[in-house]
Amino acid sequence: MALTGNLVGERPTFVTHLECSLTGERYEADTLHGLSAAGRPLLVRYDLAVAGKALSRGALETRPTDLWRWRELLPVRHAASIVSLGEIETPLIPIPGAAARGVIVKDEGRLPTGSFKARGLVMAVAMAKELGVTRIAMPTNGNAGAALAAYATRAGIETVVLCPDDTPEINVREIAAQGARVYRVNGLIDECGAIVGKGAAEGLWFDFSTLKEPYRIEGKKTMGLELAAQLGWRLPKAIFYPTGGGTGLIGMWKAFDELEALGWIGSERPKMFAVQASGCAPIVKAWEDGVEHAERWEDAQTIAMGIRVPKAVGDFLILRAVRESGGRAIAVDDADTLAAVDDCGRRDGLLLCPEGGATLAAWRKAVAEGWIDEGDEAVLFNCATGLKYPLADFSQTLDKNELPDLATL
Amino acid sequence: MALTGNLVGERPTFVTHLECSLTGERYEADTLHGLSAAGRPLLVRYDLAVAGKALSRGALETRPTDLWRWRELLPVRHAASIVSLGEIETPLIPIPGAAARGVIVKDEGRLPTGSFKARGLVMAVAMAKELGVTRIAMPTNGNAGAALAAYATRAGIETVVLCPDDTPEINVREIAAQGARVYRVNGLIDECGAIVGKGAAEGLWFDFSTLKEPYRIEGKKTMGLELAAQLGWRLPKAIFYPTGGGTGLIGMWKAFDELEALGWIGSERPKMFAVQASGCAPIVKAWEDGVEHAERWEDAQTIAMGIRVPKAVGDFLILRAVRESGGRAIAVDDADTLAAVDDCGRRDGLLLCPEGGATLAAWRKAVAEGWIDEGDEAVLFNCATGLKYPLADFSQTLDKNELPDLATL
CATH class of the missing domain: 3.40.50.1100 (Rossmann fold)
Known part of the structure; x- marks a missing residue:
């Protein structure tokens, strides 16, 4: 069955060790770890030279496209450890109505449990x-x-x-x-x-808090791997990512480095835009202040619950990626987020979650401010299905026994 | 971009005509049609002999797996007519906790707008x-x-x-x-x-009522095409399908015939189980009465709204497929449906919609009654994401200022 196409047989993995994201201190693989001794996230390291000999882009392209196709770049040693609910490759959807021709949404709401x-x-x-x-x-x-x-x-x-x-x-x-x-x-x-x-x-x-164990980031990095494969082994000009704990942004940045080490992409990188809400924007403040760590944001408030994260343990990793990429951290108002969700639904038939709406609002701001061109290829991450969030009721009622002139409907 | 992999270039299509599903009367393709003169659904017919020369299983397997990979078996002539929101191939998910090892759910909730x-x-x-x-x-x-x-x-x-x-x-x-x-x-x-x-x-x-235009059934038949491809060009022993208007069941039955005409599968067919709710079971009544058409079900009531369809214009097509397949129409009580949804979530981590839960309840009934064996490979169609439906609240509260002994959590 194609169902288990990537889950059977030998699973070569090329993990060599883990290392502290702050100090570089080495930690043994195949042992349970939380944060490093320095209280910072651990990153998984692979022998990419050997991995690159074991796997070619061509071989990869013959596999089913689910997340497990990337097995050589993932930490799991034994297929029996994997519990799958069907981690499909998420589709790329243009939204020419609410944005511009070059803007595509990566719709992560299609994953199991409806989110990235x-x-x-x-x-x-x-x-x-x-x-x-x-x-x-x-x-x-x-x-x-x-x-x-x-x-x-x-x-x-x-x-x-x-x-x-x-x-x-x-x-x-x-x-x-x-x-x-x-x-x-x-x-x-x-x-x-x-x-x-x-x-x-x-x-x-x-x-299992965000980044307090080393492996969520390895799962999240598949967003970057997948995007490169979907675009024919190149990256877009800009990525807009709703940033709470920031695992995905950090993960994608790691993925791009690993792909370059494999020789599958070049050294070009997208501008990474970390999107936060005006009511909870610790990363934006740190980015603007030019500092490496963010202070806790007091009285955090936003309708985009997924990015209501006052303090992120991986703050310096987020800021580093954003800066290296030539991108920015952008705060958007809830009202603009709601307007973006509304527009995308009514113009493109695509229901974003609030955090996804925030990325569209941020894209609009970036164009207005001249941080990117309207025609630049940009990818917005819609991190969850819009169906999980309250929607307004615009319905009207109709009495079957006293129908109005149907031409007025 | 892989995004448009199946949507670009020439789109050979092999539609020859449409025909009345009751009388066989021919209708012209490329013209707007509703029901036939006999008031019955129109079916789209293809020149499968020529299509089979244009497309091999091998060539098909090199395409991206979305719905448009089947273009030679679909009616759309021009790629420009297609508005896509990312119609991915839906995953197959085993549910060994709530059912048995051979039972897999086809999770249609992953499609755009969260349903099949x-x-x-x-x-x-x-x-x-x-x-x-x-x-x-x-x-x-x-x-x-x-x-x-x-x-x-x-x-x-x-x-x-x-x-x-x-x-x-x-x-x-x-x-x-x-x-x-x-x-x-x-x-x-x-x-x-x-x-x-x-x-x-x-x-x-x-x-655009169910089956009152000829093309929804062509889209729905991709469930059958996809299933055959995912299982390596064979079909399961049994299919449990939540049946309201029945377009999907009729569509799959049509798909299997078309695949056989192409020589891609043999003449074996799954037992088709049309699943309805006890509170709205017109097809079950017609099946039990041995008649070809179903009467309207009065006072229809069920929590599974998607199958609360008192009268289906394609009733005779549903009944014909179920009978030819050696399957049955099965009615299940709402209580059993709810228990099935609950079990599948708590045991297999998969949240079914009520209609999907009804198929699990029907599978259990079919095993209990000896209509199939517990070990038979069976596919249940979860037609929508479970997130669209009300769930009970089992949460408890915790006061951060007066924490209990955490060992009691």
Whole structure:
């Protein structure tokens, strides 16, 4: 069955070690790790010279296009560790009505559990299973918790999920429906994270917070790998990415370096635009201040819950990628985000999530400010299905027994 | 770009004519048609002998896997008619927890607008555009209206959508968000259909009701084509299909015949199980009564809105396929449907829609009654994302200022 096309047989993997993203200190692979001794994320390193001999672009192109086609660049050693819910390659969709001809949306809402969180979590859960973890806890604004619940349930791992008490209703409910225990907390995601950290220190569970284990980033980097393959082994001029914890942005940046090391792409990079909400823009502030680390954003508020992250442990990695790329961190107002969601639906028939809408608003701002040209090929990441978020009711009623003149409909 | 891999260049199509599904009367292709003179659905016919020379299985397997890879077996003549939102091949997902090892779910919730309706509507809208339609109306239980709205908006065609006033809230709202005008009617889908028919007779719009135009079925048949390709050019032992209007079941049956005519599969067929709800089971009643047409089901009630269809214009086609296949029409209680949705989420991490849950409930009934063996390879169609439907709230609350012993979480 094509179903298991990438999941059977030998799985050569070329992981050599892990290293601290701040100090470069080496850590052993195949051992359970959280943050480095310096309290920073660990990055997985591969022997890309050998990997490049084992895999050609041509061979890759004959495989089914799901996430597991990239197995030589992923950390999982044993196919048996993988719990899959069908991690398809997400489509690229032009939105000429709401944006311009060169603008395409990568629609991550088509992944399992309806968001890009599936990429990171399917990888992290597989590695947790491989390394013997039996209980996981996580703070979440919603979508990550849903993905964790689904995959952990499938892997037979128990999960406890903590989310802010104003997390979208559908998220809270789907987490429980997919087998996790879920708690609403009177605090923001970093305060939920503090509770998870406390329980982890007590030995109650393994901490799956963003970037606090090394493998979600490896899953998320497939967004970059996939994009390069979909565009015929080149990259777009600009990428607009909704940035909360920033795993995906960091992951894509890592992916591009790995592809270049393999000789599959050149040294050109897209301008990376980290998109945040005006009501929670710690990365934008740090970018504007020219500093390497971001301060916690107090009183964080935005309708785009997925990017309501006051403090990101990978802040310096996000800022470094944005700066190296010649991009920017951009804050957009909620009103512009809502207008973008509305426009894209009504003009292009594509329902974005609020965070996806924020990337469209940011693209508009970037064009208006002259940071990019309207004709530049730009990719916007719609990180989740728009169906998870409240929509306004524009319906009218019709009485079957007293029909009006139908020409007025 | 792989994005347009199947949408560029010449599009050979092999349509010869249309024919009445009841009388076999011929109708001209490339002309706008509704029902046949006998008031029955029209079926699109192809010169499969010539198509089989133009396309080999090998050549097909080199194409991107989206719906448009099947272009030689589809009616669209010009790539410019196609409005795409990324009609990916939907994944096959085993559910060993809630069912058995041989049972796989085809997860149609990954399609644009979150349901299998995208298959039929992307095709019907492309043909409407090709044939010059500028205004469309449709009765819907929700998902079809959402797919129509999205594609028609993209195609620049105006749409009016009528739905029962108890249609799921998210559906009503997404239809408007994707650019259609939507009306809630105090009646069931066939009563909405009567209003659409009245307006069509007045020349106000083209009638897009299920099977009342010939092309939705051509889009839906790709479920059958895709399944055969995914399973390595063989078919499963049984297919469980949630059956309202039945377009997909009829379409798959047609697909299997076309694949056999091409010599790509043999004469074996799956047992086709048409799944309905006990509260609205006109096809089941007709099947049990041994008659060819179904009577309207009065006081239709079920939580599975998508199959709350009291009267289907293609009833005889559904019944014919089910009987020829050696399958059955099965009615399941809502309680069993809900239990199936719950089980699949909690055991396999996969959130089914109610109609998808009904197919799992029907599979369980079929095993219990001995209609199939538990070990038989069976495919269940989850026709939409489970995220569109209300879920129960199983969350608990946690006060960050008065944390309990975390070991109790």
